[in-house]
Amino acid sequence: MTNTETERKVETAQTAALQLAQLSDEQRRTALLDVADALEARTDEILAANERDVEAAEELLADGEYTRAFVDRLTLSVSKVESIAEMVRSVADQDDPLEKTLEARRLDEGLELYKVAVPIGVVGAVFESRPDALVQIAALGLKSGNAVILKGGSEALHSNRTLFEIITDATADVPDGWAQQIEAREDVDTLLEMDNAVDLLMPRGSSSFVSYIQDNTSIPVLGHTEGVCHVYVDADANLEMAEDIAYDAKVQYPAVCNAIETLLVHEDVAETFLPAIVDRYEAADVExxxxxxxxxxxxVEAATDADWDTEYGDLIVSARVVDSLGTACNHITTHGSKHTESIVTEDADRAETFMRSLDSASVFHNASTRFADGYRYGLGAEVGISTGKIHARGPVGLEGLTTYKYHLEGDGHLVATYAGEDAKPYRHEEFDGEWMPGRLAGE
Amino acid sequence: MTNTETERKVETAQTAALQLAQLSDEQRRTALLDVADALEARTDEILAANERDVEAAEELLADGEYTRAFVDRLTLSVSKVESIAEMVRSVADQDDPLEKTLEARRLDEGLELYKVAVPIGVVGAVFESRPDALVQIAALGLKSGNAVILKGGSEALHSNRTLFEIITDATADVPDGWAQQIEAREDVDTLLEMDNAVDLLMPRGSSSFVSYIQDNTSIPVLGHTEGVCHVYVDADANLEMAEDIAYDAKVQYPAVCNAIETLLVHEDVAETFLPAIVDRYEAADVExxxxxxxxxxxxVEAATDADWDTEYGDLIVSARVVDSLGTACNHITTHGSKHTESIVTEDADRAETFMRSLDSASVFHNASTRFADGYRYGLGAEVGISTGKIHARGPVGLEGLTTYKYHLEGDGHLVATYAGEDAKPYRHEEFDGEWMPGRLAGE
Known part of the structure; x- marks a missing residue:
């Protein structure tokens, strides 16, 4: 009967999504501020629930099944709850991704076409460990007018239940059922099959977890698998700059996807550059x-073939000397994950070749790969990073949770008028204008 | 060995795609004009090959396996080849969908982010019957810088082989292997599994054919399944206008997806409106x-439950009397295919409610549903109509075959500068500017 219940939840979310799409930004914003206040007001409940999860996790830590880092990520505190509430407020205050006219075109006198930003509909999120993920995804969904189906990891079961209850209690003015929680692994399988009801999936977790989701559903997936990023130090690089960039791109935060795994160095500068960067890397304990x-x-240690394809996520870097820009690009095309690559060079033509010929979401010139991030890009709240090419690519802001609809305002216009022998021609004039519901812009 | 060959073809296309992405619009345009000339110059070859297909089809027509309409769609003529060549020229002359900076943002002094339109990569197209589909998809792919894998129906085997040969001969200056042809049904299965190499699938054919593709791949699909479209005649409709719109939406071209299947009529106007429209429908042989x-x-005949969900694609229409706008919207939500719906009303508020609350790609006010079309919308060459919500929705122009990349131009910028205690703030200023390869806009 679990499946039937999941199906019912998704159907409820579908109905709620239609109503949610009609809330104003002010209504969505107010609801989110209420959620933030409720999280702070009910911190004790959250911490009590979290304690149950943490206790269970500590036992598995003792058994060697979990790592300390895993248990730390799971653990909430008063200040952590405060920062979650602040995150919700910051999502609330983002620019409205909806109610925007993206294009307006006059097809003919009195016949006006508007391309209008709207929510996608029902978004399913499957995520691991951190309980703040549940709150963040619910907040991003609500801000963008989407109903959400939330499935957290079993290790955060009690925390997630309490957080979910607080969120739904605080959004009593939002169409009922806009957020749904599912808990069992079988429910995820049901979710993955509901391609007629779920419009988008947002998995968060390890690459293998995201790949599993991608391989087992025909629902579009907004997610991030691997980040095997590169810095290429060209023959015409400013070597001091190259050293700083190679260092920043690896050492500033090695655990993240936009940190580099491989350094490619042109043979003309290898003799000068390599000893210098190795000194700095070694001082920072980089292998x-x-x-x-x-x-x-x-x-240094010898690299094996496997090194070129590995996302270390750690203080390890592989280095290869190449004879040309072309060899560097081929290496990246063969071994990279189309995430982020940077060239360091003073030669504009070579920068252009590098940036044009690589099929990566982000290609940089004289800058650290670590800039590939929604916040740094100025996209506002980050929905995630996409390694797909369709719909949203690279760092994704709230816009990634929207699609569009065409609104056509006419005055009895018929296609027959524009067809056949005496066909009237279309005007097809772009104009600056917002859709005014039920009215022509000219009126 | 077939599979291995298909894999090799797709890999060749992947390599070609990277080079193709670097051609200028002028190079792509010239190549397309060459294709158009070659099609006209080699018309005799095309017609000879087509004759073989048509002969085989005539036999199956005699056996009752094919319809006359099917054989007619398959048959080429001198004027048909001319019109295919003209279609290629019109694609050639479209505005370039690439080489556009979609957004430019200064993250900080000397650190400039550009969101640049690029091709998607490798597009697989599987289509039925009409040989002109092969040429059209190849032309749209080339114009938008995408490599294409083409699989036509077996009924057009000889026509497609000749057309493909002419296209590849005429595009000798385009990176080799940019267009690939596959022929066997097993090759399609191989294609559907190559989700690491094929970026987008464009199936063309019946709804069941498109659904089959969607259900058997994890590659994103740009396609169109059903079109169950509606006109709702509101209590406050101008009834003369409503009659014209209901007539145009059904009769002007009943075989297409944006023609209506169901007419919803408010009970307050049913007594006046229904007899009038039925007279006009009957005069046009509409059942x-x-x-x-x-x-x-x-x-009139009694409608069955099945009628509300059926795409007739023919001179048949179902009619239902409803007691309110809400009932009309519920009917459309339950039975519609999220394609195109139109309300006829003089009441702006009700038009707004209708347009906002329906989750269809196109929602119209006082206009015929038949306007839902890329050409009429002014999108230029139509890539297709999408019934998905992700990436591209409704009528899709060449833009639907593009994605974007982020180009970041820096001057040795490091993330460490913007992190930690003395973090420098980002500026995040939008500015009007085109990406200048390898150079900062300020220089």
Whole structure:
């Protein structure tokens, strides 16, 4: 009967989504501020529930099943709840991604076409460990007018239940059923099959987890698998700049997807550049694995074939000496994950070739790969990073949770008028204008 | 070995796609004009190949396996080849969908982010019957810088082979392998599994054919399944206008997806409106199937439950009397296919409610549903109509075959500068500017 219940929840969300799409930004914003206040007011309940999850996790930590880092991510505190509430307020205050006319075109006198931003509908989110993920996804969904189906990890079961209850209690003015929670693994399988009811899936977790979701559904997936990013130090690089960028891109925060895994160095500058960067890396405890040519210049471990395809997510970097820009681009095309790559060069033509010929979501010139991030890009609240090419690519803001509808305002216009022998021609004039419900802009 | 060959073809297309993305609009345009000339120059070859297909089809027509309409769609002529060549020229002359900066944002002094339109990569097209589909999809792909994998129906085998040969011969200056042809049904299965290499699928054919593709791949699909469209005649409709719109939406071209299947009529105007429209429909040989309330006003066949969900694609219409706008919207939500719906009313508030509350790609006020079309919308060459909500929705122009990349131009910028205690703030200023390869806009 679990499946039937999940189906019922998704159908309820579908109905709610239609009503939710009609709320004004002020209504959605107010609801989110109420959620933030409720989270703070009910901190004790959250912490009590979280304690039950943490206790269970500590036992599994003792058994060696969980790591300390895992249990830390799971653990909430008063200040952590405050920062979650602040995150909700910041989502509330984002620019409205809806109620925007993206294009307006006069097809003919009195016949006006408007392309209007609207919510996608029902978004399913499946995520692991951190309980703040539930709140963040619910907040992003509500701000963008989408109904959400939330499935957290079993390790955060009690925390998630309490957070979900607080969110639904605080959004009593929002169409009932806009947020739904599912808990069992079988429910996820049901969700993955409901391609007629769920419009988008947002998995969050390890690459293998995201890949599993992608491989087991025909629902579109907004997610991020691997980040095997590169810095290429060109023959014409400012080597001091290259050193700083290579260092920042690896060391500033090695655990994230936009940190580099591989450094590609042109042979003309390898002798000068490699010893300098290796000194700095070693001072920061970075392990370096080099190809044969690299090891002629610096004394580092030998890289294996597997190194070029590996996302370390740690203080490890592989290095390869290349004979040309073309070889560097081929290496990236063969081994990269189309995430983020940077060239360091003073030569504009080579920068252009690098940026044009790579099929990565973000391609940089003389900047650290670590800038590939929704906040740094100025996109506002980050929905996620997409390694797909369709719909949303790279860092994704709230816009990624919207689609559009065409609104056509006419005055009895018929296609027959524009067809056949005496066909009237279309005007097709773009104009600046917002859709005025039920009225022509000219009136 | 077939599978291996298909895989090799797709991989060749992947490599070609990277080079194709770097051609200028002028290069792509010139190549397309060459294709158009070659099609006209080699008309005899095309007609000879087509004759073989048509002969085989005539036999199956005699056996009752094919319809006359099917064989007619398959048959080419001198004037048909000319019109295909003209279509290619019109695609060639479209505005370039690439080389556009969609957004430019200064993250900080000397650190400029550009969101740049780029091709999607490798597009797989699987289509039935008409040989002109092969040429059209190849032309749209080339104009938008995408490599294409083409799979036509077996009934057009010889026509498609010749057309493909002419296209590849005429595009010798375009990166080799940009267009690939596959022929066997097993090759399609291979294609559907290559989600790491194929970026988008464009199936063309019946709803069941498109649904089959959607259900058997995790590659994103740009396609169109059903078109169950509605006209709702409100209590405050101008009834003369409503009659014209209901007539145009059904009769002007009944075989297409944006023609209506169901007419919803408010009970307050049913007595006046229904007899009038039924007269006009009957004069045009439209078969009308009504619910019980409809049949109180007009003498028509009884509609069954199945009628409300059926895309007739023919001169048949179902009619239902409703007691309110809400009932009309509920009917459309329950039975519609989220394609195109129109309300006829003089009441702006009710038009707004209708347009906001329906989750259809196109929602119209006082206009015929037949306007839902890329050409009429002024989108230029029509890539297709999408019934999905992600990436592209409704009528899709060349823009639907593009995605974007982020280009970041820096001057040695590091994330460390913007993190930690003395973090420098971002500026995040939007500005009007085109990406200048390898250079900052300020220089």
């Amino acid at each position: 370096i694995r080099g190809d044969e040519a690299t090891r002629e210049f610096v004394d | 009308i199937r009504g619910d019980e309330a409809t049949r109180e006003f007009v003498d």
